[in-house]
Amino acid sequence: MDSLRSLSRDSKLPRLEWQMLWQHVLQVPRAWLIAHDTDPLAPEALARFSDLQARRLAGAPMAYLLGRREFMGHDFEVSPAVLIPRPETELLVETGLDYLKGRAAPRVLDLGTGSGAIAVSIALACPAATVLATDLDPDALAVAQANARRLGARVEFLRGNWYHALSGHKGFDLIVSNPPYIAAGDFHLQEGDVRFEPIAALTDGSDGLTALRAIIHGAGPWLAPQGALLVEHGWDQAQAVRQLLRQAGFKQLASLPDLAGIDRVTGGIYN
Known part of the structure; x- marks a missing residue:
């Protein structure tokens, strides 16, 4: 045998x-x-x-075969309904947590939560925070909700496209998002694990900035005074994202590099 x-x-x-x-x-x-x-x-x-x-x-990703991926020191369940959490996205979480330091009871919004890795990680690291997370895909929300339950994170999940999911929720101290930002036709869509991930979570089918525009230009009414917006973006999009933030009335703009030295997270302060 x-x-x-x-x-x-x-x-x-x-x-x-x-x-x-x-x-x-x-x-x-x-x-x-x-x-x-x-x-x-x-x-x-x-x-x-x-x-x-x-x-x-x-070519199937190991994360999908095993049904899990480590992120921020926690094991997250993943399925083909959600993106596989990646190390570079930890920069988004870490930057957000740095911003929340010293705030007694901050309110946080994660747009397009997918597996819930960002929202759950923030909720676990900052238990005093009220964390909301949205996603349009019910299958993705089911994965995120399961991760929150299993890891003991207090997160409220809402279904809808970006801010359309919100009803009666305003005054966020921090909005974070890792939206689809790969341009249609980009060769990266045909390489590695990306070939197996949900296409709508990867690309807008256009120039890669559609979701970023919607998130940035729509953020103002939902943020508290001096609230921050942080977004993950592509390797060559930092300048364009800063320009979008500037046009939307954000100040104190900054882009932060990932471990590879590539500007990966950009944000600013509103009002």
Whole structure:
């Protein structure tokens, strides 16, 4: 009967990915795999692994195969209904948390929440905050709500497109968003994990600035005096985003680089 040791000799995947998939199939830690590498494997486990391996070899993201991705020190459930949380988006959360320091009971809005990674991370790091999160996609909201429940974060989720989801909610100290900002036809849409992610969460089908324009120009009425807006954007969009913020009446504009040195988050203060 097949064992992990016998199967490892003919593995078509990098060893780390092979081990991660087996840990997922068997629901065991890595140490168990090593200690039990000669144990016979059940037919259903072999079939499950074979399916996952085939999908991975076809390019499916590991995050979707495992159903989770780490972000800000927390494990978030993910599915093809939501973008996979990425390290560069942690800059958006960290910058937002820096802005909230010293505020007794801040109000925070996350637009286009997806998996809920941004909203949930802020709520966990700043438990005194009132955090609202919106998304148009009910499947994405279901993922976000499940993450908030599992991680014990207090977040109110609303369905709707950007500010259209809000009713009776104003006076936000901070609005954050990681909207679709890839321009239609950008070659990045045909590469890597992006090929498997929800297209509407990646691109506006136009110049990549449609959602950013709507969020920036619509923010004023929803912000408290001296409220801040922070958005994630593409590698070449910082100047355009600063211009949009300036046109919308924001001051103290700043763009911050990610770990690769690319301006990734831009924001400003309103009024």
